[in-house]
């Protein structure tokens with residue numbers, strides 16, 4: 001085989017781009033639209049080479065590729081990427097009318113308001129683009145909306161979330177490990193390359209997750225990331241890949257290493273069938289370094305700066321909540337490029353804002369997902385968030401959003417929760433990852449430091465507009481694993497989980513922590529789940545494949561999730577502190593009726609934690625929890641352990657580094 005000429009290379013590249021992008025992503029994936037698709041494909045393949053060779057308009061990409069009639073956003077603002085759009089006029093098709101349009105100076109982008117009639121029937125339309133030099137068509141699909149029941153559900157303290165890094169959980173389809181679109185990025189021996197994990201791998205293990213007792217899956221971003229080695233960001237001195245998903249090159253496509261839109265829809269539907277919700281991980285602060293916009297932005301103000309001229313983010317995040325900030329520092333923090341190379345999107349540009357809002361609503365609408373985890377929340381202005389959250393809630397009122405503000409200071413973190421006007425707007429944000437609680441959990445339960453650091457952190461709950469919806473965690477994909485902290489033991493990890501699953505908030509587990517996986521830093525904390533990949537020596541998804549210690553930990557965690565499922569107060573009860581000293585902490589979770597009386601005996605639980613390396617006997621007043629003398633309480637983790645309330649007090653003997661969860665049943 002001879003090397004292709006430059007023209008051939010361009011044509012091959014263009015065809016691939018066309019096949020992948022011009023047709024609606026959703027349409028490509030729906031078998032039922034097969035006939036229409038074949039027709040559209042043939043038409044484009046026949047007309048495209050002619051278009052390419054002349055100055056007539058050409059279309060490479062349609063964002064969004066599809067939308068719905070009777071949607072709260074109508075018209076939808078469609079962005080076409082291509083060439084030769086100067087002086088373009090666009091006409092619609094049946095049930096689809098074109099409003100305001102604009103074209104960028106280079107003629108490479110065309111914005112068009114697409115108004116969908118209430119009665120428009122689902123199906124593919126052809127938007128007709130005419131310039132003084134010629135004409136072309138772009139496909140746009142009117143979609144049938146998903147039924148609301150069982151979709152767009154939101155998450156709540158009733159849920160237990162489980163975070164999965166898609167590439168590292170399970171390889172369910174070896175055929176997509178080295179895709180034609182992006183050859184050479186797969187290498188399981190390199191911790192910065194793709195390892196083959198995919199959406200099929202998650203589908204295959206839904207029964208495992210159901211059995212573990214989790215109820216919602218947070219998946220790392222499934223956006224299409226760059227198809228090449230990243231030579232801008234070097235890891236250990238060599239280029240890396242976008243296996244983590246946080247560097248999108250296309251906000252409207254699924255990463256080809258993970259699957260496609262049809263597979264994603266299958267995953268959401270299969271999860272829902274088992275009662276598991278899906279939370280999408282999104283990024284709107286920045287794009288990946290190789291997004292086509294970077295060197296050819298749709299508007300002059302699309303990014304904050306350019307590849308050549310921009311500020312670097314040096315993370316002066318304290319200026320964001322400072323009532324009298326040094327404006328230059330604040331601007332640098334809001335608009336500087338992460339790591340000096342992640343292009344910072346300018347959400348103050350109304351076209352950018354519309355693009356991002358529609359993108360979020362599109363993913364929700366086409367998949368039926370239940371919640372959003374938003375990356376790098378604090379680096380995006382509240383005035384944008386207000387519009388974004390309002391747009392979500394208008395269309396999907398139950399859907400919930402959790403924002404990532406990676407900061408251990410509750411004064412800073414709480415600033416970003418909705419319900420309060422901050423920096424000119426109420427962000428409308430439901431929930432935050434509870435990093436202020438994450439660090440004390442690590443210090444106390446992993447390192448064995450004083451446990452009272454934990455209730456001291458919870459004492460700052462008054463800062464939040466709603467602390468009960470915060471997502472609590474003891475591990476995640478950006479930090480070393482719990483078991484790699486100095487001093488960490490399985491007993492400490494069990495205790496940390498006992499706390500996490502009984503305190504206020506929405507607990508979030510990190511894949512592999514249920515078997516005590518280790519990994520001291522970010523890359524090693526993203527190791528492959530044993531048994532998820534071809535050739536693995538053992539399969540820790542099964543009892544037979546787990547060590548005795550792993551099985552013991554797994555069963556303990558399983559017991560906790562099931563207890564939380566059964567005991568309503570552990571999910572919805574008010575948190576009442578009963579006893580705190582250096583290494584012991586006791587609290588009640590209690591559901592009160594409107595008359596503030598206990599409704600049923602089982603509507604409280606009392607949790608006692610001993611973080612000390614020796615047994616402890618503690619005694620405390622239980623009147624604040626509404627318990628009366630003579631009541632017998634049984635430890636749900638050790639049913640032989642029964643205690644009785646005497647003189648309104650409870651006396652509990654608790655072994656070293658262990659927990660008891662008392663309930664009246």
Ligand SMILES: [Ca+2]
Nearest residue numbers: 171173196198
């Ligand atoms: Ca795979």
Ligand SMILES: [Ca+2]
Nearest residue numbers: 224225226227
């Ligand atoms: Ca890709």
Ligand SMILES: [Ca+2]
Nearest residue numbers: 334335344379
């Ligand atoms: Ca920013």
